[in-house]
């Protein structure tokens with residue numbers, strides 16, 4: 128069975144959401160997010176740079192949340208939540224999947240890191256990262272002007288991945304989103320698997336506190 132090593136509120140949410148949407152069985156192993164734990168040899172053996180999440184499937188261990196999503200899709204989704212490789216939308220499926228982590232979530236992650244490591248004296252860096260994340264939201268607003276989901280009428284894992292990052296944007300940069308993005312975010316997070324993922328994430332927090 129898939130095991131997702133997850134700290135509440137972090138990128139493992141993406142993989143949990145995909146599993147919930149596909150009804151793929153998985154279990155969550157709560158991970159203490161404290162820097163001291165992530166620096167231990169035990170955790171570094173799972174993730175060599177001390178980040179979360181990690182996922183195992185039998186004796187396979189991997190890091191990188193979007194790679195995990197893709198692994199679940201390719202192994203267990205039977206064609207759901209992604210276009211086939213010969214579909215006209217496939218290139219843009221890849222584009223938005225990579226954009227979600229490499230371009231959109233990255234400046235958001237830097238805001239968290241700079242606040243934690245350097246406190247307020249690096250306000251300029253935080254402002255720059257907010258501006259980069261906001262440019263991504265602008266790109267999404269333009270893209271969503273003429274469609275229901277990123278690839279048109281069909282929801283894919285790219286939508287879940289982007290909307291995971293959007294949660295961070297709303298928390299860290301701005302609650303108010305441009306109209307097209309707001310409607311899109313509301314639509315994607317209204318699917319029942321989103322609430323199940325939120326509950327699974329919250330339960331992970333409770334298990335860590337117990």
Ligand SMILES: N[C@@H](CCC(=O)N[C@@H](CS)C(=O)NCC(=O)O)C(=O)O
Nearest residue numbers: 137138178179180191192193228236
């Ligand atoms: N690209 C990686 C990023 C992983 C990442 O930055 N995870 C965050 C939590 S969401 C983390 O562990 N941050 C701790 C740190 O960077 O020190 C992924 O998608 O898995």
